[in-house]
Amino acid sequence: MFRRITAGMAVAIGLSAGTTAHAQELTLWSHWADQASKVEFVESAAKAFEEANPGVTIKINWYQKEPLYAALKTALTAGQGPDIFYAETSQTEYMENDLVMDLSDKLNWDNIEPWATDVWGYGDGVYGFPLEAWTVETYVNSALAKKAGVEIPVEGLEGAAFVDAVKKIAEAGITPMAQGVGDRPYPGAFLTHDILLKKLGADDYASLLKGKGVKWTDPRVREALEYAKEIIDAGAFPPSFSSIKLGEAHRYFHTSPGAVMLQMGSFYPSRAFASPDEGGQADGFELAISHGPIPEGAACAKCKTIAVGGSYVVNAASDHGDLAAAFLNSMATPEMGNKWLEANLVQTGIKADPSAIEGEHAAYFQKLAAANEGATYTYGIPVQQMQGAPRETFTQTVNQAFPAGLIGVDEVINLMNGAY
């Protein structure tokens, strides 16, 4: 209740600030320069806020992620920067250095999913507005799986059954899993990450990644890695794994189908649901979503990963902090949550109702809901949970060298253990 009242006050302050005689300009720097639907969503929200608050203008600069981070680092260090900016939950340096505003009494948190609120929690505050969220899914081309003579059910395949399926697909001359790490530090690790998570359970896995408690020398970790290695050695990934880019992996899976599975964030539709000539799914593509491989003796066979992606934070040095929070609050409504889902086809931290979605993509959301039914979540993929040397080592080993077959289980354990 307290949060609701204070959030209401924040909105009121924002609105009153907006109705004062002098003009106020909010500045926003955001990633997603090349993602039209997200740009459209935020810009329409900004336009609606401007109309509701005469005298207020919102100036948005769209960037690619790397240049945005570099620009922010320079600007924030100089005590400048925009009023609102894009951030991700791994960027704890913003909170460590008091660079972003505590939003715990400024947003209407009743309209935000509790797990998304928790992910942005730091110390006693909550610092980010979790606009984008996604789960890690194993997408399956059912037709190609049938052609290879395998069936991959929604609940996934356990132990040797998954290894056998991979072998069978490879023997049929089809790539079992489209994946590549040519331009991203995380997709190659999805397989190992998923197996480790299920083997250890969410808490022990988080402890492993953070280097607190569970060590990489733990026998369960070794068993999980050996299981992943079996799948890799069965020919799970294409030989060009090291150079395939994210977009190419997508096209390899759904535009010119050459692989049975694709482990990917549920932002999959942002590329797949474009028309085939723009790199989307081929006509008549039979898409299924599965739980992925489950190791023997899994502590949490239903464990999955949910990650808060693109979020907005308010610059602590902003002269219009309350107005900036009011703008974010204008997006924190169930209506806007549903609008986000329909426009972007990826989850959001705003409470929304996927079952309310109608039209051509309704079936997709039903499949996604079925694959997530009864799931226990860990929050964030490894590169979002790790920092510094462990993160860099994880990227080089578990994300790249291990799935590429360049190193074995012992090397992974030694390198990761030495990184903490």
Place this chain on the structure above:
Amino acid sequence: MSKTAASALKERDHANPVGAITTFILPALLVYAAFTALPVLRTFYNSTHLIVPNKPSEWVGFTHYTALWSDQIFWKAVWNTLTWAAVAPVLEVVIATLLALCLYAKVPFSRVLRVAWFTPVLMSYVVVGILWMWIYNYEWGALNTMLRAIGLGALAQPWLGHPDTALASLIAVTTWMWTGFNMVVILAAMSSLPSEVLEAAELDNCGWFAKLWYVILPLIRPTLLNLVVLSFIGKMKVFDLVWVTTQGNPLWSTETVSTYVYKRAFQWSTFDLGYPSTIAVIWFVIVLAGVLGLTFLFRQKDRLEY
């Protein structure tokens, strides 16, 4: 002041026009101070401080330097960069010399070849990087396609994706890119050789190889050494090509000091510029020592005169 003394001063003014010199030098000096000297000094300062926003800089002495000593990734990056800086200049200059000799000997189509060989240096590292990523692609890249076509498919591999081949593949790219530039410079040096010396060698029945070894190469030696030093400096700073193609992967086999500094400064989720500055300082010292060492090594004691 006597009339004679005043006129003498006036003459001195003409001889040493301090005002004019200051006017011409000051703008360049200010630009140099602002954009070169000051950042360098600031980097030295940062390397002994913890620099984070909203807090005063904290003196940490040589903590960053001692931490760097046990930083395995840094030493891997140093090794890769030194390998690149040692191998690439030699390859570039040797191949460039051979190509320049071809053109000097006026082989058929030499004009076309000169343009073709020089062209790569006109492209940016970004374009070159993308181009070679395609060439090195495992499945449909030109290199593996050619190997398969001539029955050497067993040698086909992800050239940039394997630690054993990635660095060598990138060294090949910079060699391809810069050889043409070196070739043009060497050709210019050869073209300006005094004809009487070459004619004298011919009159002495000097063979083709002997003329090259005992006359041409010694005469263009200063040019070759300058090219080696320039190439060495360039490779010690290499960043763009690595960033476009591998970002230091796989297993840090293509990590260079420049890419590591960038990662530490902008990708390691920390605002502290102290540690990256320490790397920059150490590397500045190593590059400076390398250049001085090369200059000393290549110093020509008996200056050639002709």
